[in-house]
Amino acid sequence: MLCPAHLQADWLSATILGLDGGLALSTVARAATATIHPHVVLSVLTETVSVRCGLGEPVLLDCRFWADPSSPLSAGGFAVEWRYQFRGQGRLVLAYDGKTDRLAPGPLEGAALDFAGLHAAGNASLVLQEAEARHSGTYICAVHLPHLLAQVTVELEVVEPPSLSISPSPLPLAAPGQVLSVRCEASGFTPLPLELSWEFLGADGAPAALGEASLSGHREAWDGTYSQSSLLQLDTSALGRGGGLVCVARHRGGTRRSKVALEVIGFSAPSIQDSMAMVGMALLLYGIITLAFRNITGSDGARPKEKDQ
Structure with missing residues (x-):
């Protein structure tokens, strides 16, 4: 198999992660032989390295790409593939051939692409209509040009309290x-x-x-x-x-x-309200007894004075 003339060069691949974990970039660059000035041919970017959502919520997994229109490889068209991995198992979510406009859907229902944005602006983001518990895992967005591949990964965690x-x-x-x-x-x-x-x-x-x-x-x-x-x-x-x-x-x-x-019924110890009521009753009884005692004492003291007279 003969190699295309445009591929006769030094090729460099780089993956860049943002310091805050909010961005990932994968690039493929071409440098003419014996030169030190690489030229980017394909780059793939995501600003949702880690996504968290609740059950039933819509989810957007960001993925955008740029291909150098001046490169002969761009003339061959592009292809986008989303794959899913969880606990060692992987499967195809969907694959789209931009040259033939053909979509190969996977078994994951409710997954879609914005095809207008895909061709106009390289927006290859994946949309999940309703998040389910089984959607948690690692998603890989891969963009293909003839003989080239660049990809980024996105972690999705579906979290729902009980x-x-x-x-x-x-x-x-x-x-x-x-x-x-x-x-x-x-x-x-x-x-x-x-x-x-x-x-x-x-x-x-x-x-x-x-x-x-x-x-x-x-x-x-x-x-x-x-x-x-x-x-x-x-x-x-x-x-x-x-x-x-x-x-x-x-x-x-x-x-x-x-x-x-x-x-709890039949509890013997009085409550605070009961104790306050008992104290109030005791004070009332004390007041009645004191008043009655004074009346009795006053009556007894008046009788001897009448006898002396």
């Missing part, structure tokens, strides 16, 4: 010393891991210590999201008159809380 539910809800009335089984279910989150814990706030707002809860394993749903549950054996003997029971989920997508009220 939805929480506590059962039973509402909690039943409890007696002092009774043990309640309470479950907190976290669902619809991605990625792993997740931290589940319990908090208890007394009637006065003070936190109280709780025993250890048992944690289930992760379960993966059909859409690639995960669920996990925590089971708490709640001993009410040290919880006073009750308060609020809170399930706390800490995740990369944020912290979520779900709260239910707990009421």
Whole structure:
């Protein structure tokens, strides 16, 4: 196979990453033999090296390219290919031949290119209509000219915090010393891991210590999201008159809380309101007794004076 005359040169390839991780550039340059002045023939750029989004959100993976129109290689047309890699597995997202205007779609539904922008401005950005958990991974944007290739990579992370539910809800009335089984279910989150814990706030707002809860394993749903549950054996003997029971989920997508009220009936110790009422009643009784005593004392002191007269 004969090599085209234009390829008889020194070829240089370079990849440049921005200091803040927000830009990546890949270039292919040609330098005439025995010269030190390379000339860029093809360059590919992205300003979204790392993208983070939530479930169901539209996603734009930026990729733009420039090809030297004066190069004979540009006359042969260009091709764009997006590929996806995750956990060692790779697959084609889509491929487009700009010379024949043919698109080869991959198995990833909802992936598209802006073909008008692709030909007019070299905009090869990939658009995902709705982000799913399975879309997280590494995306490779590769641009081909005849005999040349330049590519950049984009990391996409789909992050969704969990939805929480506590059962039973509402909690039943409890007696002092009774043990309640309470479950907190976290669902619809991605990625792993997740931290589940319990908090208890007394009637006065003070936190109280709780025993250890048992944690289930992760379960993966059909859409690639995960669920996990925590089971708490709640001993009410040290919880006073009750308060609020809170399930706390800490995740990369944020912290979520779900709260239910707990009421302990038949608790012997008086509340603050009860104590204040008892003090008020005692003062009232003291005042009545004091007034009655003074009246009695005054009546007894007046009788001897009448006898003396």
